[in-house]
Amino acid sequence: MTNNPDVSVVMAVYNGQQYVEESINSIxxxxxxxxxxxxxxDGSNDLTSQILLDAQSKDKRIFLITNETNKGISYSLNSAIAISRGEYIARMDSDDIAISNRLELQLEFLRKHSECVIVGGKIEVIGDSAHTVEINQFSDWYNQHSHSEDIKKAIIYR
Known part of the structure; x- marks a missing residue:
């Protein structure tokens, strides 16, 4: 693993062979x-394990944890966070594609705004042909309700 990383990107994947390679590459x-x-x-039984091993062999920043059985996303992410060494945690889903400067933008924002403890971003839902299907509506809600107290109340449900 990387010495003294600023950010620990954590991802859990279960049977994600269709999207995980592109997701990893975007990070x-x-x-x-x-x-x-x-x-x-998280106990995958498709080609996910091989894809992950191949990615790890190409980049020293990747550290793999393997659950022998499917334990669920919360358990898996908590396992990753437990060994993380970064000052910041960045959460990534195995079927997401991050824009090329996601970490840079989020880290810059957090460093400039020490009162903030969490950041997110809008998402676009794309189909198999890589075109935008929809802009996620809950991220629009957050743009309209950016007051800290509104977000604290709503984050439980959104």
Whole structure:
């Protein structure tokens, strides 16, 4: 793993062979590179394990945890966070594609706004042909209700 990473990117994946390679590559090609990437294979029984091993062999920032059986996303992410060494945690889903400067933008914002403890971003839902299907509506809600107290109340349900 990377020495003294600023960010620990954590991902849990279960049977994600269709999207996980593109998801991993979107993190590995970030404009900000001082991160470790902790990926939990949550008992996959498809080609996910091989894809993860191949990715790890190509990039020293990747650390793999393998659950022998499917234990669920919360358990898996908590396992990754437990060994993380970064000052910040970045959460990534195995079927998401991060924009190329996601980590840089989020880290810059958090460093400038020490009163903030969590950041997110809008998402676009894309189909198999890589075109935008919809802009996620709950991220629009957060833009309209950016007051801290509104978000604290709503985050339980959204």
């Amino acid at each position: 590995l090609s970030q404009s900000y590179s001082n991160f470790e990437f902790i990926i939990v294979d």
